[in-house]
Amino acid sequence: xxxxxxxxxxxxxxxxxxxxxxxxxxxxxxxxxxxxxxxxxxxxxxxxxxxxxxxxxxxxxxxxxxxxxxxxxxxxxxxxxxxxxxxxxxxxxxxxxxxxxxxxxxxxxxxxxxxxxxxxxxxxxxxxxxxxxxxxxxxxxxxxxxxxxxxxxxxxxxxxxxxxxxxxxxxxxxxxxxxxxxxxxxxxxxxxxxxxxxxxxxxxxxxxxxxxxxxxxxxxxxxxxxxxxxxxxxxxxxxxxxxxxxxxxxxxxxxxxxxxxxxxxxxxxxxxxxxxxxxxxxxxxxxxxxxxxxxxxxxxxxxxxxxxxxxxxxxxxxxxxxxxxxxxxxxxxxxxxxxxxxxxxxxxxxxxxxxxxxxxxxxxxxxxxxxxxxxxxxxxxxxxxxxxxxxxxxxxxxxxxxxxxxxxxxxxxxxxxxxxxxxxxxxxxxxxxxxxxxxxxxxxxxxxxxxxxxxxxxxxxxxxxxxxxxxxxxxxxxx
Amino acid sequence: xxxxxxxxxxxxxxxxxxxxxxxxxxxxxxxxxxxxxxxxxxxxxxxxxxxxxxxxxxxxxxxxxxxxxxxxxxxxxxxxxxxxxxxxxxxxxxxxxxxxxxxxxxxxxxxxxxxxxxxxxxxxxxxxxxxxxxxxxxxxxxxxxxxxxxxxxxxxxxxxxxxxxxxxxxxxxxxxxxxxxxxxxxxxxxxxxxxxxxxxxxxxxxxxxxxxxxxxxxxxxxxxxxxxxxxxxxxxxxxxxxxxxxxxxxxxxxxxxxxxxxxxxxxxxxxxxxxxxxxxxxxxxxxxxxxxxxxxxxxxxxxxxxxxxxxxxxxxxxxxxxxxxxxxxxxxxxxxxxxxxxxxxxxxxxxxxxxxxxxxxxxxxxxxxxxxxxxxxxxxxxxxxxxxxxxxxxxxxxxxxxxxxxxxxxxxxxxxxxxxxxxxxxxxxxxxxxxxxxxxxxxxxxxxxxxxx
Numbered sequence: 001x002x003x004x005x006x007x008x009x010x011x012x013x014x015x016x017x018x019x020x021x022x023x024x025x026x027x028x029x030x031x032x033x034x035x036x037x038x039x040x041x042x043x044x045x046x047x048x049x050x051x052x053x054x055x056x057x058x059x060x061x062x063x064x065x066x067x068x069x070x071x072x073x074x075x076x077x078x079x080x081x082x083x084x085x086x087x088x089x090x091x092x093x094x095x096x097x098x099x100x101x102x103x104x105x106x107x108x109x110x111x112x113x114x115x116x117x118x119x120x121x122x123x124x125x126x127x128x129x130x131x132x133x134x135x136x137x138x139x140x141x142x143x144x145x146x147x148x149x150x151x152x153x154x155x156x157x158x159x160x161x162x163x164x165x166x167x168x169x170x171x172x173x174x175x176x177x178x179x180x181x182x183x184x185x186x187x188x189x190x191x192x193x194x195x196x197x198x199x200x201x202x203x204x205x206x207x208x209x210x211x212x213x214x215x216x217x218x219x220x221x222x223x224x225x226x227x228x229x230x231x232x233x234x235x236x237x238x239x240x241x242x243x244x245x246x247x248x249x250x251x252x253x254x255x256x257x258x259x260x261x262x263x264x265x266x267x268x269x270x271x272x273x274x275x276x277x278x279x280x281x282x283x284x285x286x287x288x289x290x291x292x293x294x295x296x297x298x299x300x301x302x303x304x305x306x307x308x309x310x311x312x313x314x315x316x317x318x319x320x321x322x323x324x325x326x327x328x329x330x331x332x333x334x335x336x337x338x339x340x341x342x343x344x345x346x347x348x349x350x351x352x353x354x355x356x357x358x359x360x361x362x363x364x365x366x367x368x369x370x371x372x373x374x375x376x377x378x379x380x381x382x383x384x385x386x387x388x389x390x391x392x393x394x395x396x397x398x399x400x401x402x403x404x405x406x407x408x409x410x411x412x413x414x415x416x417x418x419x420x421x422x423x424x425x426x427x428x429x430x431x432x433x434x435x436x437x438x439x440x441x442x443x444x445x446x447x448x449x450x451x452x453x454x455x456x457x458x459x460x461x462x463x464x465x466x467x468x469x470x471x472x473x474x475x476x477x478x479x
Numbered sequence: 480x481x482x483x484x485x486x487x488x489x490x491x492x493x494x495x496x497x498x499x500x501x502x503x504x505x506x507x508x509x510x511x512x513x514x515x516x517x518x519x520x521x522x523x524x525x526x527x528x529x530x531x532x533x534x535x536x537x538x539x540x541x542x543x544x545x546x547x548x549x550x551x552x553x554x555x556x557x558x559x560x561x562x563x564x565x566x567x568x569x570x571x572x573x574x575x576x577x578x579x580x581x582x583x584x585x586x587x588x589x590x591x592x593x594x595x596x597x598x599x600x601x602x603x604x605x606x607x608x609x610x611x612x613x614x615x616x617x618x619x620x621x622x623x624x625x626x627x628x629x630x631x632x633x634x635x636x637x638x639x640x641x642x643x644x645x646x647x648x649x650x651x652x653x654x655x656x657x658x659x660x661x662x663x664x665x666x667x668x669x670x671x672x673x674x675x676x677x678x679x680x681x682x683x684x685x686x687x688x689x690x691x692x693x694x695x696x697x698x699x700x701x702x703x704x705x706x707x708x709x710x711x712x713x714x715x716x717x718x719x720x721x722x723x724x725x726x727x728x729x730x731x732x733x734x735x736x737x738x739x740x741x742x743x744x745x746x747x748x749x750x751x752x753x754x755x756x757x758x759x760x761x762x763x764x765x766x767x768x769x770x771x772x773x774x775x776x777x778x779x780x781x782x783x784x785x786x787x788x789x790x791x792x793x794x795x796x797x798x799x800x801x802x803x804x805x806x807x808x809x810x811x812x813x814x815x816x817x818x819x820x821x822x823x824x825x826x827x828x829x830x831x832x833x834x835x836x837x838x839x840x841x842x843x844x845x846x847x848x849x850x851x852x853x854x855x856x857x858x859x860x861x862x863x864x865x866x867x868x869x870x871x872x873x874x875x876x877x878x879x880x881x882x883x884x885x886x887x888x889x890x891x892x893x894x895x896x897x898x899x900x901x902x903x904x905x906x907x908x909x910x911x912x913x914x915x916x917x918x919x920x921x922x923x924x925x926x927x928x929x930x931x932x
Contacts, residue, residue: 064545065517343584350523393523400524401534404884404916407906408574410758410789421526421583428526448520449585 002302004040004295006310008275009169009195009253011127013100015040016266016310017291020257020278021104021130021173024288026078028088032095037288038295041100043197043278046077046132047085048106048117048144059206059216061232070232071281072206074217074224076138077106082120089124101125102171106132106144109154111161118165128168131159131193133184134175134200136227146200149175152187159191169194171255174244177203181240185250197255197278198244199237201227230281234259238272242321245273261290263297270310271317329470330462333439333455335360335432341452344428348443348453353393359436360443361390368431375435388433434458486653487677490670491742499769500664503795504568504594512598516545519590522581527592530579532912533560537576537592544595553603554611556596561636561915562629564604564675565658566908567596568667571758573791575908610678615642620925623648623704625692626711628656629910630898630917632676634708634887635684637918643925646685648692648700653741656712657899658907660737663762665769669740694861701893705928706921709873709880709889709896710914713904714858716851719754723812732763732852739766748847749773752821753801754809756786760852761793764801767850775801776844780808780826780834807842808834812849820845859900879903887917888924895921 004015018041019025019034031042053075063069078085093101103121107113121129133155135145148154155172162170172188174181176199185196203225208215215223237258244250256274260266261282269277282290307313337348337360352360361368386392391399432443444453465473507515519541527537535556543552556563572578572593580589620643624631627649635645653659659672680686692700692711701707716731718724730738732753738744751767753760756779767775777796779786782805786793797803807823814820823842826834857878874881874890880901882888887895897913899905 065514343581344522344526345520345581346523347520397524400529403529403534404912405530405532406902406909406912407532407571409905410574410787421578421580421589424581424584 002299002308004299004310006275008100008255009128009171011041011100011169012098013040013276014098015295016270016274016276017041017294018043018100018102018255018276018278019283019288020280021046021102021132022280022284023075024280024283027080027085028092031092031101034283034288034291035092035096035099038291039099039288041102041127041276043102043104043130044078044085044089044126046104046106046135047082047121048077049108050081051076051079051138053079054219056217056219059226060230061206068230068281068285070204070206070228071230071284072201072204072217072226072228074137074219074226077104077132077135082117086120086124089121089126093125093127100127102128102130104130104132104173105162106135106139109143109148109158114158114161115165118162122166122168126168128171128194129162129166130171130173130197131162132173132200133158134173136175136177136201136203137225146175146177149173149184149200150178152183155184156187156191159188159193163192171195171197173200173257174198174240175200176236176240176258180243182243182247182250185244185247185252189250189252193252195253195255195275196244196250197257199233199240199258201229202233202236204228229259230285231259231261234265234268238268241269241274242272242318245315246318246321261285263294263301266294266298267301267313268317270314272321273315273318275310275314325468325471326466328464328466330460330465332458332460334434334437334458335439335441335443336454336456337430337432337443338452338454339364339424339429341449342424342429343449343452344424345448346428346430347446347448349430350393351442351446356440356442357436357438358386358390359433359438360430361388361433362396362427362430363390364429364431365427371433373434387436485677486655486673486680487670489653490668490673493742493745496664496739496742496745496770497668500668500766503663503665504597506601507591507594507598509598512544512595513547515591516541516595518582518587519545520581526579526581527576527590530575531559532575532906532908533566533915534912535559535563535576535596537596540599541590541592541595544599549599549602550606550608550611552599556599557610557612559915560908560911561610561633561679562658562675562907562911563596564600565629565662565667565672566911567593567600568671569658569662569907571789571791571906574789604674609681610636612636612640612682614639614683617644618642618925618929620644620705620929621646621703622706622708622921622925623700624708624710625697625700626656626709626898626900627651627654627686627688628710628712628898629658629907630710630712630900630914631656631708632658632679632684633911633914634710634895634897634918634921635914636679636682637915638922639679639682639684641918641922643705643922644685645683646687646704648687648690648696650689650691652688654686654688656710657733660740661733661759662907663736663765664740665765692861694864697861705893705925707894708887708914708917708921709859709862709894709900710898710910711858712899713855716855717853719809719812719851719853721809721811723814723818726812726814726818727816728814728818728847729812729849729851732759732850733855735763735850736766739770744770746770747772750846751775751848751850752778752844752846753850753852754778755852755854756781756783756788756803757852757854758788758792760850761788761796761801763850763852764796765799767848768799768801772848776804776846777801778804778807778809778821778823778844780806781828782806804842804844806837809849810841813843818846818849821849855899855904857900857903862894877903882913882917883920885916886920886924887913888920892924895924 021043061070133149139145140147256269257278540555638645811822825837827837872891880896898910
């Protein structure tokens with residue numbers, strides 16, 4: 001039986017699911033309820049010098065009827081007195097000794113202030129420390145948070161101070177608001193950090209009220225850039241985690257953060273090297289209860305894949321990520337539209353014409369399927385726009401608007417326009433011009449029907465060759 | 480001599496009728512509309528658009544509902560169909576846009592296009608804004624339109640947008656033809672039809688009411704207008720041709736429906752029989768139920784599989800509580816001074832499909848009201864006998880005016896036509912499509928006349 005139990009930078013974890021340092025981990029009462037719901041650990045809302053927060057604090061982006069595709073906040077670190085937080089930490093650890101409690105810290109950039117805070121947190125009995133070098137709003141204006149994380153030297157120096165004092169593992173939380181995340185990661189590693197967590201939130205303005213012209217979140221008519229998170233940032237976070245984990249000078253135990261809300265998300269972060277994952281927005285959206293399926297689903301997947309532990313698949317996808325120049329230029333796929341599944345929406349057609357390479361046509365009834373496949377590989381052909389002179393989308397549309405149709409008369413017009421809706425008419429099923437298809441995937445991405453458009457491998461008869469190899473071969477041929 | 484507008488205020492529907500004929504398809508609430516709009520796949524060259532006789536760009540107007548651009552949504556609808564509000568309620572969407580929706584092939588409910596269209600149009604009406612179109616620069620041309628129904632209204636709108644004066648002549652006191660007087664109130668309330676026509680009046684469409692156009696009048700109009708559009712629809716409902724038909728208590732479906740819609744008919748007796756099984760017959764039967772009849776029968780000479788109503792209309796009538804008598808035909812209306820019963824003979828289909836009497840006793844169906852709904856006669860003969868210099872050249876075929884489908888032009892170049900008088904009786908949306916094509920056709924023709932002059 002697979003297990004979710006794991007060890008992260010020496011910290012024993014019941015499972016890899018931690019709540020990130022954020023509103024869901026604001027106080028001990030919340031965190032204990034979260035542990036009851038199944039979370040394996042919690043990174044306490046960052047403590048430091050007590051702050052005053054503004055109202056309001058959050059805003060979000062909805063997408064096509066779904067709420068909170070992306071979320072942002074301008075909340076600062078904990079606005080509770082540090083003493084209270086520390087007392088509650090001790091209480092939580094006493095009641096939940098097997099659960100992981102991490103203290104997230106952010107104080108003035110002075111060695112003795114950091115030393116004191118590290119001491120107090122560890123005295124409270126926490127399992128580890130997370131250094132918040134990532135908060136992109138408010139705190140950064142005071143020389144903390146991302147103001148530290150964006151300067152590798154500061155990052156290295158403060159991490160060093162903490163390591164002088166700390167007895168528990170030190171996790172450095174990285175900001176994505178930087179050109180190359182590997183630089184602060186390397187700095188943290190140089191300073192002796194035990195682990196990293198990434199990513200913190202991304203600088204953002206979620207939107208503007210078009211009536212009042214005031215951006216969100218609205219604080220007395222004004223706003224400030226906030227930290228962006230939620231499902232929208234997952235691809236950015238995955239890339240940054242991979243960047244760090246593929247860098248021998250930066251890689252450390254990684255706690256993945258950014259848009260995680262499901263077991264699939266968690267698995268993806270682990271496959272790129274994360275040992276634990278941290279969740280915030282999804283828990284803010286749906287509550288702590290989401291962790292149940294994260295565990296349940298991940299275990300099922302692990303069983304199916306034959307993995308016993310998190311470590312069994314941690315980093316497994318890292319070797320599959322490489323620089324573009326090391327991709328095989330002689331690998332070719334082309335789109336195949338499975339007519340039996342096609343519902344005739346023609347989204348692939350318009351997408352290919354306007355957004356890709358003009359190689360999907362509506363000519364099945366005009367004998368399009370009988371056109372011989374020349375086997376031309378478009379990567380080596382001279383591209384012409386619409387080389388076969390097929391009707392453009394505008395021509396297709398204009399023809400439809402001109403067509404005279406009438407309401408079918410019941411019983412008489414069995415072939416009325418609306419009558420045959422159960423079967424997709426042949427003229428509405430697009431055809432891929434295989435010779436012209438560059439295999440970009442766009443049609444298969446826009447198609448609403450699962451497995452209706454598949455990308456099929458075409459043998460090019462050529463040996464694998466990367467750009468790097470081609471350049472090298474050309475160089476040696478010249479020599 | 481055009482008459483004052485604000486027809487909407489002239490709707491005389493009683494509160495009781497309004498209550499009894501509440502919307503069959505209630506309006507969508509805003510959140511529901513947006514949710515439904517978001518479900519739309521935004522097909523390219525969408526089948527729904529193709530199936531609509533007026534080719535409303537359905538995905539485009541739906542996308543605008545989703546984006547909150549309701550003004551643009553209504554404009555998209557009206558660009559294609561000037562009676563977009565009426566059609567959103569009156570159209571048999573199951574066999575048109577919604578019937579064609581790709582969702583049928585996706586194991587999902589089709590998008591509720593009709594209700595979304597109504598949502599956009601209701602929003603326009605609620606805004607109080609006029610139609611998003613302005614009359615074209617005056618060309619000095621005038622067109623007379625015979626009949627104030629959907630075909631003429633759509634034609635008139637196209638003419639106004641092209642700077643042609645459009646004057647509608649109608650026999651009734653209010654405009655709209657069957658759109659106003661003939662559609663079940665739970666689909667399209669009379670007031671809603673008038674509201675839409677008020678907007679056309681603002682575009683400069685002129686109306687002459689209670690003006691019966693006969694051959695002489697038509698000749699007169701032909702002489703004084705630059706072109707004539709024939710959109711007078713069909714004529715009277717066929718008679719049964721049996722004894723007792725003249726008795727009090729025998730009416731026809733068009734008068735019956737127009738009566739309750741316009742407020743002149745407020746209740747019905749206990750037992751009602753509707754003769755016929757088309758969509759109009761169903762509307763009449765359902766109306767009788769809603770007006771308080773205890774027992775409503777539909778009487779049809781063939782079986783349910785051959786009735787000419789849409790399948791969903793039949794299902795609706797069954798749900799309303801209408802009962803059906805199949806394979807019977809009235810042979811006599813029985814009664815002293817007023818209708819007391821219908822004498823029905825039983826029929827069966829012969830091998831060649833024709834109906835033959837079946838042995839057995841006649842059925843006596845006790846009724847207080849008989850509503851005939853056995854199809855309308857044509858009403859176009861006067862066109863071919865008009866006395867004008869070019870008259871008589873408007874060609875008819877089986878009583879229908881023959882037109883060029885793309886332009887609506889008849890065999891007499893000065894006469895254009897569309898709607899039921901050309902197609903024998905179809906839907907509002909078909910009439911609108913005809914009128915639209917004819918309006919454009921007339922404007923192009925007038926321009927050509929001018930260029931040639």
